[in-house]
Amino acid sequence: MNFNALIFLMFLKCGNIIGTIDSEVQCVGKQYKNVSLAAYFPSPQDDDDKTYRDMKGKKLRSLQEYLNDRSDFVSLAMDERLGIAYGTKVCIPELNKYFGYYLNFEVRDNGTDLLGMGYRRADIFVRTEMDSYDSIVNKKVTLIFVK
Ligand SMILES: *[C@@H]1O[C@H](CO)[C@@H](O)[C@H](O)[C@H]1NC(C)=O
Numbered sequence: 001m002n003f004n005a006l007i008f009l010m011f012l013k014c015g016n017i018i019g020t021i022d023s024e025v026q027c028v029g030k031q032y033k034n035v036s037l038a039a040y041f042p043s044p045q046d047d048d049d050k051t052y053r054d055m056k057g058k059k060l061r062s063l064q065e066y067l068n069d070r071s072d073f074v075s076l077a078m079d080e081r082l083g084i085a086y087g088t089k090v091c092i093p094e095l096n097k098y099f100g101y102y103l104n105f106e107v108r109d110n111g112t113d114l115l116g117m118g119y120r121r122a123d124i125f126v127r128t129e130m131d132s133y134d135s136i137v138n139k140k141v142t143l144i145f146v147k
């Protein structure tokens, strides 16, 4: 291996460690384990301007927008009956680990599918139907309600 490649590897490794520390620092709060994640996506026929809206009529923000730095949160939908305050910040350590940095989820939506599910289920907004099949958004995770 040449010198440049070695430096590059060290750089990657270092970025990884910083990302991990960063995500652990910010993930402190009440935990719910074994939460089933699912994903939902815009259906073009529902909306003329193709911008899906959350429970307060604000634009939903997808995981992909967050990953592309076009949003500072990802919209998360949960059971309306839990009475979670709009905009409550949630950390999902399994996803932070997978993507290598901190993802800021915010509870901003609800849904008929979620009624009565309590803390057993949370739905992430994604860009397209294809994105919704990704196994990373269809697994059991831990939700941490950030203090
Ligand atoms: C997680 O949830 C499933 C049902 O969705 C249940 O069968 C399993 O026992 C739960 N595991 C834990 C550790 O609570």
Ligand SMILES: *[C@@H]1O[C@H](CO)[C@@H](O)[C@H](O)[C@H]1NC(C)=O
Binding pocket: 055, 056, 080, 081, 110, 111, 112, 115
């Ligand atoms: C979602 O939230 C809106 C606004 O609070 C409410 O009008 C609607 O009934 C809720 N829908 C469900 C399925 O909980």
